[in-house]
Amino acid sequence: MKLSPPSVPDHDLNKQLRAAKSQLAIYAKDLKELLVREKKKAKKLEAVNKQMQAYAQDLKAAYHAERQKTMELEKAYADTVVRLTLASRYKDEETGTHIQRLSHYAKTLGLSIGLSEDEAQLIFDAAPMHDVGKVSIPDMIMQKRGPLDEQEWDIVKQHPVFGANLLTGSPSQLLETAREIALTHHERWDGTGYPQGLQKTEIPLGGRMVMLVDTYDALRSQRPYKPAFSHAKVCDIMLHGDHRTRPSHFDPQLLDAFREIHEQFDIIFSEIVEEGPSTSVVD
Numbered sequence: 655m656k657l658s659p660p661s662v663p664d665h666d667l668n669k670q671l672r673a674a675k676s677q678l679a680i681y682a683k684d685l686k687e688l689l690v691r692e693k694k695k696a697k698k699l700e701a702v703n704k705q706m707q708a709y710a711q712d713l714k715a716a717y718h719a720e721r722q723k724t725m726e727l728e729k730a731y732a733d734t735v736v737r738l739t740l741a742s743r744y745k746d747e748e749t750g751t752h753i754q755r756l757s758h759y760a761k762t763l764g765l766s767i768g769l770s771e772d773e774a775q776l777i778f779d780a781a782p783m784h785d786v787g788k789v790s791i792p793d794m795i796m797q798k799r800g801p802l803d804e805q806e807w808d809i810v811k812q813h814p815v816f817g818a819n820l821l822t823g824s825p826s827q828l829l830e831t832a833r834e835i836a837l838t839h840h841e842r843w844d845g846t847g848y849p850q851g852l853q854k855t856e857i858p859l860g861g862r863m864v865m866l867v868d869t870y871d872a873l874r875s876q877r878p879y880k881p882a883f884s885h886a887k888v889c890d891i892m893l894h895g896d897h898r899t900r901p902s903h904f905d906p907q908l909l910d911a912f913r914e915i916h917e918q919f920d921i922i923f924s925e926i927v928e929e930g931p932s933t934s935v936v937d
């Protein structure tokens with residue numbers, strides 16, 4: 655016998671359909687609201703993102719402007735000091751070529767003891783300012799022909815302190831290194847230097863380096879109180895001493911390095927020369 659499906663009355667079916675329809679309408683409404691909310695959120699996020707990008711752009715521009723300003727300031731500092739250095743030279747027997755040679759010896763020496771290119775370059779740039787304090791010494795002392803008396807000599811011995819005072823208080827690394835060098839370039843390893851009588855590593859490396867290269871160049875150059883000496887004679891004086899200069903004045907590590915690379919000093923000396931008549935050299 656064949657069974658027929660139970661029949662559902664029409665009005666029940668319609669009722670169920672209506673219920674399903676209104677449920678669907680509710681779902682659709684919820685979905686629509688959700689979509690609108692998500693769209694709003696996305697828009698807000700986009701706005702925030704745009705704002706962040708604008709801030710980042712502003713920050714980048716401000717950073718670059720600040721960097722530019724710092725670089726200009728550093729250049730201005732260095733420029734001022736170079737001018738001071740030039741001014742100090744008018745009062746001194748030391749010449750422009752002496753200052754240039756000093757930078758080259760110091761960099762060569764620095765690289766030979768293992769300083770990085772940047773560290774050696776910093777000494778190269780700062781070394782020329784070592785005697786800037788001489789601007790503060792009265793002309794009558796700086797340009798005196800004869801030997802200085804004790805009182806005058808005491809004043810000259812203050813030039814490292816005057817120089818350091820001129821260079822102090824700058825945020826520039828170059829000027830801070832220059833200040834250290836200006837203050838300590840007459841100190842000696844064995845403590846017999848001035849103005850503070852510092853010893854050994856109490857003296858900053860830059861000061862020890864400039865002291866050695868300044869001595870080499872002064873010995874090679876003619877001064878009112880001495881003739882120019884040959885490279886061989888200067889090496890002999892620095893490595894073995896004479897009545898004024900003792901090997902114990904120099905940092906032993908630097909003196910060892912000098913012993914190794916002294917020929918490069920001779921090359922620098924002969925390549926950066928003064929215009930004008932040549933001076934006679936004593937062997």
Ligand SMILES: [Fe+2]
Pocket residue numbers: 784785813839840
């Ligand atoms: Fe000096």
Ligand SMILES: [Fe+2]
Pocket residue numbers: 748752784785868
């Ligand atoms: Fe010098």
